[in-house]
Amino acid sequence: MADLKLDQIHKSYGAVDVLHGIDLDVKDGEFVVFVGPSGCGKSTLLRIIAGLEDITSGDLMIDGDLVNTKSPRDRGIAMVFQSYALYPHMTVYKNMAFGLKLDKQDKAAIDARVREAARILQLDQLLDRRPSELSGGQRQRVAIGRAIVRQPKVFLFDEPLSNLDAALRVQTRLEIAKLHQELKSTIVYVTHDQVEAMTLADKIVVMNGGNVEQVGSPMQLYHHPQTRFVAGFIGSPAMNFTKVSIDKVEPGKVTVSIPGGTPSVLPFDVDQNELGNQVELGIRPEHLSLGDGGELTVHGEVDVVEKLGDSTYLYLKLANGDRVTVRAPGHSRVKIGETVTASVSAGAAHLFSGGGKAFAKVDCPAEYSADE
Amino acid sequence: MSFKNIRREDASRAVIVHGILLTYTLVALYPIFLVVINAFKTRKAIFRDPMGFPNAETFSLEGFTKVLAKSNFEVFFYNSFTVTVITIAIVLLLAAMAAWALSEYKFPGNTVLALYLAIGIMVPIRLGSVSILNLIVDLGLINTLTALVLVYVAQGLPLAIFILTEFMHQIPKDLKEAARCDGVGEFKIFFAVILPLIRPAVATVAVFTMIPIWNDLWFPLILAPGDGKQTITLGVQQFIGQYVTDWNAVLASLSLAIIPILILYLIFSRQLIRGLTSGAVK
Numbered sequence: 311m312a313d314l315k316l317d318q319i320h321k322s323y324g325a326v327d328v329l330h331g332i333d334l335d336v337k338d339g340e341f342v343v344f345v346g347p348s349g350c351g352k353s354t355l356l357r358i359i360a361g362l363e364d365i366t367s368g369d370l371m372i373d374g375d376l377v378n379t380k381s382p383r384d385r386g387i388a389m390v391f392q393s394y395a396l397y398p399h400m401t402v403y404k405n406m407a408f409g410l411k412l413d414k415q416d417k418a419a420i421d422a423r424v425r426e427a428a429r430i431l432q433l434d435q436l437l438d439r440r441p442s443e444l445s446g447g448q449r450q451r452v453a454i455g456r457a458i459v460r461q462p463k464v465f466l467f468d469e470p471l472s473n474l475d476a477a478l479r480v481q482t483r484l485e486i487a488k489l490h491q492e493l494k495s496t497i498v499y500v501t502h503d504q505v506e507a508m509t510l511a512d513k514i515v516v517m518n519g520g521n522v523e524q525v526g527s528p529m530q531l532y533h534h535p536q537t538r539f540v541a542g543f544i545g546s547p548a549m550n551f552t553k554v555s556i557d558k559v560e561p562g563k564v565t566v567s568i569p570g571g572t573p574s575v576l577p578f579d580v581d582q583n584e585l586g587n588q589v590e591l592g593i594r595p596e597h598l599s600l601g602d603g604g605e606l607t608v609h610g611e612v613d614v615v616e617k618l619g620d621s622t623y624l625y626l627k628l629a630n631g632d633r634v635t636v637r638a639p640g641h642s643r644v645k646i647g648e649t650v651t652a653s654v655s656a657g658a659a660h661l662f663s664g665g666g667k668a669f670a671k672v673d674c675p676a677e678y679s680a681d682e
Numbered sequence: 683m684s685f686k687n688i689r690r691e692d693a694s695r696a697v698i699v700h701g702i703l704l705t706y707t708l709v710a711l712y713p714i715f716l717v718v719i720n721a722f723k724t725r726k727a728i729f730r731d732p733m734g735f736p737n738a739e740t741f742s743l744e745g746f747t748k749v750l751a752k753s754n755f756e757v758f759f760y761n762s763f764t765v766t767v768i769t770i771a772i773v774l775l776l777a778a779m780a781a782w783a784l785s786e787y788k789f790p791g792n793t794v795l796a797l798y799l800a801i802g803i804m805v806p807i808r809l810g811s812v813s814i815l816n817l818i819v820d821l822g823l824i825n826t827l828t829a830l831v832l833v834y835v836a837q838g839l840p841l842a843i844f845i846l847t848e849f850m851h852q853i854p855k856d857l858k859e860a861a862r863c864d865g866v867g868e869f870k871i872f873f874a875v876i877l878p879l880i881r882p883a884v885a886t887v888a889v890f891t892m893i894p895i896w897n898d899l900w901f902p903l904i905l906a907p908g909d910g911k912q913t914i915t916l917g918v919q920q921f922i923g924q925y926v927t928d929w930n931a932v933l934a935s936l937s938l939a940i941i942p943i944l945i946l947y948l949i950f951s952r953q954l955i956r957g958l959t960s961g962a963v964k
Contacts, residue, residue, distance in 0.1 A: 362859050383865035395860035399878045408874075409864035456864065466863075 312373030312463035319368035345507040346517035388457035396441040529680035538666040592660035595635040604653030721933040745934030758917030777842035785850040802840030825908035849883035885953030
């Protein structure tokens with residue numbers, strides 16, 4: 311087990327820069343998830359940590375050693391691939407033992423490690439099978455087992471659940487979480503699925519366009535996104551955004567007017583220069599409720615209704631054409647075409663500058679805060 | 683169009699395709715069939731009724747006894763077999779390694795090198811017969827099996843590399859990277875992961891390499907015609923004279939010559955069929 315340190319990692323393919331100076335500290339035993347849309351560079355970053363891609367510039371330290379020029383085998387890492395990448399001509403047992411055998415390790419020790427990994431992953435009954443005789447979930451467990459037996463300093467997971475169906479994905483996700491509790495190992499995990507990121511991570515790294523947008527615990531990212539991108543990426547359904555103009559700025563208070571709503575006072579620290587500017591207001595669908603009980607209200611016509619049983623999503627069209635999703639209770643009887651009013655408490659709102667940076671919230675209420 | 687019609691159309695198409703293939707197979711096999719049945723007939727019967735089966739009256743093993751008793755048939759056999767097997771082994775090893783290098787590692791001149799090797803497929807090696815003969819004489823290898831092996835390796839490599847490179851491209855990148863993360867060295871990746879996976883392709887290449895070598899008359903004739911070094915195709919020639927040809931012996935030795943290559947083919951064929959289809963489906 312070991313910590314991992316990335317210092318100004320740059321990566322370019324010819325003239326194309328894909329990573330623009332990534333800094334990151336991963337502590338021993340931490341579960342870190344890289345998340346972002348496709349093409350954001352998260353997989354490239356993982357492959358750089360694994361040693362499958364060269365670093366253009368910057369330093370990569372594993373357990374205090376500079377490993378920039380070391381080959382994957384000398385870095386003390388183990389990687390689990392999206393496609394499992396099992397050796398098709400070997401049995402499950404041999405797949406797991408292959409790397410160790412080449413290390414000229416003691417046969418009994420290898421056997422003990424493989425059987426221990428098989429026990430943890432419930433593969434005991436399958437050791438003599440070939441990968442082609444296994445289901446997708448079993449194959450992925452073998453791939454994880456192959457990583458475990460190496461007892462690496464850092465585990466690397468590259469979208470390990472993407473090839474599994476929905477039910478199996480949830481189950482395997484739980485197994486990975488349990489595995490982390492059991493092994494207490496440092497894990498770096500790449501996914502494009504924000505639910506996986508939220509459920510598994512100690513620390514999420516949100517990436518966009520080759521940059522790190524924000525690093526933080528799942529709750530920090532959910533409640534205190536520093537950029538509009540993070541706010542929109544974390545949370546499902548995605549946060550609602552609408553353009554508002556700033557009418558009045560006071561210390562710790564700002565007055566904005568929402569199209570189709572009344573002017574509202576929000577608890578944000580905003581610079582005087584922003585007066586009159588267009589900014590973006592962000593509200594999570596689950597924080598909105600029907601009626602005008604909150605300090606901030608919107609009116610709109612419902613044009614789509616999605617009933618999920620426990621809740622109902624209402625898609626509102628505001629007067630300025632922006633769309634707002636509201637999570638209403640499952641028993642809601644709102645019909646398409648109705649005009650409804652939804653509101654939210656001022657403390658739940660987010661405000662982003664024209665450049666996409668979040669304004670600092672003042673006196674955040676406990677229910678909308680990551681502090682415990 | 684109903685579902686039934688589509689199936690009927692498919693069926694008639696299958697009949698046509700199989701008809702054509704079957705006809706071709708018969709045309710290709712008929713000469714071999716003639717060789718084999720006539721090998722078991724008396725000389726008179728061969729000329730009187732070349733298409734007929736041997737019967738009680740015409741049956742004779744005269745050709746076989748002559749071949750086995752009067753010539754060094756086992757020496758020819760041994761020579762052909764040695765040359766073919768050693769060549770296959772060298773071609774497969776070198777071609778697989780070259781193909782791995784060309785498909786896996788990016789280095790300057792990679793494409794140029796691949797093209798250069800591909801040109802070898804298009805230029806017949808026999809065009810260089812005179813230079814090859816000079817070279818072999820200068821090396822003092824004339825009348826040795828080594829000379830034949832060297833020439834055949836050169837002849838077989840280009841196509842072998844070409845086919846194997848294509849197959850190696852199909853091996854998923856993840857698999858090699860997983861092996862690298864697993865701490866497996868490059869040589870071990872090649873021998874323990876890549877080679878087992880391209881076994882069908884290796885079998886295909888083995889068959890493509892071995893048949894022209896076994897059947898070749900040209901290079902044994904100019905490079906190793908001496909006593910004791912003749913291959914089977916060259917050995918048979920002693921029964922073919924300018925004026926008289928001993929057909930019994932010729933046909934008997936040709937029949938015998940089919941056996942070893944048939945055995946080799948059977949060994950590779952199970953893999954070969956998988957190789958051809960796996961290349962086509964993917």
